[in-house]
């Protein structure tokens with residue numbers, strides 16, 4: 001994040017964080033709970049979000065439900081089960097092949 005400015009958002013306009021959140025954010029746990037809400041808010045702010053999920057079907061449904069309300073959402077779903085090293089390696093390899101930057105891990 002904007003390293004030395006991490007507390008400077010206090011009292012600033014709502015879009016202040018958007019100027020910090022550039023590039024690609026890798027957001028785990030986006031199919032429910034705090035991860036889902038984080039994905040929704042990041043999409044609302046026009047951030048590029050890659051959502052690694054263990055259930056691709058559930059992930060695509062979440063992506064669609066967010067896109068219904070936020071048509072310009074930049075969301076991508078990829079398969080990842082963090083309890084499996086094999087899955088982690090496969091995910092890393094596929095992510096690298098995309099040639100995307102990785103700016104923030106959440």
Ligand SMILES: NC(=O)c1ccc[n+]([C@@H]2O[C@H](COP(=O)([O-])OP(=O)(O)OC[C@H]3O[C@@H](n4cnc5c(N)ncnc54)[C@H](OP(=O)(O)O)[C@@H]3O)[C@@H](O)[C@H]2O)c1
Nearest residue numbers: 028029030031032033034035053054055058080081082083
């Ligand atoms: N510091 C704090 O104050 C605070 C407060 C709240 C939460 N947290 C932390 O934030 C995280 C999320 O909490 P939460 O309550 O929203 O929900 P949670 O039940 O802890 O996490 C649910 C999400 O994690 C995914 N997930 C679980 N196991 C996975 C695996 N092996 N591979 C890939 N994804 C997996 C689930 O995917 P599926 O849909 O496939 O099940 C779902 O999207 C937790 O680590 C929690 O401890 C911290």
